[in-house]
Amino acid sequence: MPTPAKGARLGGSAAHERLMLANLATALFEHKKITTTEHRARRLRPVAEKLITLAKRGDLSARRRVLATLSRKDIVAELFEQTAPKFADRNGGYTRITKVANRKGDNAPMAVIELVLEPVSPKQATVREAEKATERAAKASAPVEAPVADEAPAADAEAPEAEAPAADAAETEAVEAEAPAADAAEAPAAEKAEDKEA
Structure with a gap:
C-alpha cells in the first residue's frame, strides 16, 4: 500500500479526496493522458498503478476491487481487457508525470500524467x-x-619481490666484483701450487 501523503488533503474530507482520485483515475484510463495540477498528479500515480496491478492479475476478485474504486463498468472492462495486457512485460512504472507550464489563472504548477503504453x-x-x-x-x-580480502598484505608481499630484482642485481654486481678479486687471489695460489708440483 502506498505511503499516506503528508499535509492537507486534496478535498475538504477524506471521502472527497478518495472520490476525486477515483474520478481522476477514471479520466486517466479513459483518455490515457490528462492534465491536472502537479500535486494531484503525484497523488493519483500510486492509486492508478495499484489499479493497473490489480487489472494485470485479471481474476474476479481483482475486478471487484477495481470496481470498488472506479464506478464506470465500461472503463473497468477496457482496463482489464485492453490496457492491462499492454503492461504484461512491464514491472511497475505504468504512469509518467511530465511538468508543463503553470496555469494561467492562478499560476498553479501543472503536470501531464499519462500511461506508459510503449x-x-x-x-x-x-x-x-x-x-x-x-x-x-x-x-x-x-x-x-x-x-x-587480505590483498593489502599480498600487495606488500609483491612489493619486496619487485625490490628483489634490484637487490639481486646489486648482489650480482657485488659477486662479480668479488670474483675478479678472488681470481686474482687464486692466480698466485695456483702459481704456487704449480711451483710446488714442479
Missing part, C-alpha cells in the same frame, strides 16, 4: 537481467572472496 525494450530487459545476474554472482562469490 513496449518494454528487450535490450533494456536483457541488460537489467544481466545486471541482476552479475549482482547475484557477486553475492554468491562474496564468501569465497573473504580470504582474498
